Amino acid sequence: MPPKILIVDDSNTTLLMEEMLLKKYTNFDVVLARDGQEAVRRALAEKPSLILMDVVMPKMGGFAACREMRRQEKLRDVPIIMVTSRGEPDYVETGFECGCNDYLTKPIDSNELIQMVNGYLAVEKAR
Amino acid sequence: MAAKSIGNPGLSGKIDVRPVASLADQIEARSGDYLHHCLKTIPSAERHSIWSRLYAASQSLGQAVRENTVAETVLEIGSNLLGCEEIAILELHTDYRQISFLSSVGVTATHRHALLTHAERLSAEINRGQVRIVDKRVPGDEFLASLGITALVPLSQGHSAEGAIVFFNLLPQRQGFDSGDRELLGLLSVYVGPSLFGL
Numbered sequence: 216m217p218p219k220i221l222i223v224d225d226s227n228t229t230l231l232m233e234e235m236l237l238k239k240y241t242n243f244d245v246v247l248a249r250d251g252q253e254a255v256r257r258a259l260a261e262k263p264s265l266i267l268m269d270v271v272m273p274k275m276g277g278f279a280a281c282r283e284m285r286r287q288e289k290l291r292d293v294p295i296i297m298v299t300s301r302g303e304p305d306y307v308e309t310g311f312e313c314g315c316n317d318y319l320t321k322p323i324d325s326n327e328l329i330q331m332v333n334g335y336l337a338v339e340k341a342r
Numbered sequence: 343m344a345a346k347s348i349g350n351p352g353l354s355g356k357i358d359v360r361p362v363a364s365l366a367d368q369i370e371a372r373s374g375d376y377l378h379h380c381l382k383t384i385p386s387a388e389r390h391s392i393w394s395r396l397y398a399a400s401q402s403l404g405q406a407v408r409e410n411t412v413a414e415t416v417l418e419i420g421s422n423l424l425g426c427e428e429i430a431i432l433e434l435h436t437d438y439r440q441i442s443f444l445s446s447v448g449v450t451a452t453h454r455h456a457l458l459t460h461a462e463r464l465s466a467e468i469n470r471g472q473v474r475i476v477d478k479r480v481p482g483d484e485f486l487a488s489l490g491i492t493a494l495v496p497l498s499q500g501h502s503a504e505g506a507i508v509f510f511n512l513l514p515q516r517q518g519f520d521s522g523d524r525e526l527l528g529l530l531s532v533y534v535g536p537s538l539f540g541l
Binding site for chain 2: 227228229240300303320321322323326329
């Protein structure tokens with residue numbers, strides 16, 4: 216069974232773009248969530264191999280969701296890439312403090328996203 | 343102020359959904375074309391990223407037409423695909439001397455005041471009907487630049503200018519609008535006018 220990737224974003228436009236790119240150019244199955252709370256729930260249920268997560272979202276933001284995931288035994292080691300329009304150094308630093316592994320700024324460069332995700336997929340395969 | 347509602351109430355008072363479906367179908371067909379081009383392009387090519395952004399924007403806009411969320415979706419496209427979180431969607435009054443804000447995000451009081459104060463001249467710029475990426479060094483762009491505008495997307499319905507999408511400061515990671523952005527702005531120029539003012 217192909218590994219799963221969880222994409223978390225409250226922007227329908229971003230979900231459409233990321234879902235298309237990852238379905239066409241990686242071997243991940245794609246699971247979607249629209250806020251941090253749903254992301255934590257879905258991550259626990261689906262056990263994804265990788266999570267792409269926005270920062271500013273309703274109900275629970277990406278940083279809080281990242282912290283919550285790192286508290287969960289099942290999700291502690293799942294790589295999390297923050298994908299956000301907030302590229303200021305303070306935000307990036309906070310992201311890493313919350314436990315994310317990588318940081319991508321919007322607007323997304325399709326090639327950069329595909330390469331980064333496939334890099335994590337290669338690590339997953341090598342395990 | 344909310345954007346105009348979509349759907350024409352007929353004599354029965356019911357909403358006629360046919361124009362909505364027709365426009366959404368057109369936009370989604372365009373989206374299919376963009377996807378086709380995207381998949382024919384290698385991901386490392388610059389065009390790939392442009393095609394994928396055009397695909398996402400048109401797909402999202404098509405859904406927004408069906409769900410009557412066009413204004414919100416335009417702001418979302420601006421933020422997520424263009425890197426701008428200071429955007430206003432304007433409606434021109436019939437005398438072209440005043441404007442109204444249909445929707446906006448992140449627009450400062452100063453910018454808002456500037457738009458309202460210079461509504462007549464801004465209306466004239468919108469009436470030129472051209473997508474403008476503003477460069478203050480370029481002759482003819484000084485006025486828009488003086489208002490803090492970085493891009494102007496006229497919105498028309500038929501042959502009549504009805505409004506505009508106005509972009510102000512880009513996010514720090516963006517150096518400026520590029521040729522790919524121009525295509526995306528062009529897409530908005532074609533479809534957002536009929537979506538907001540024609541249905």
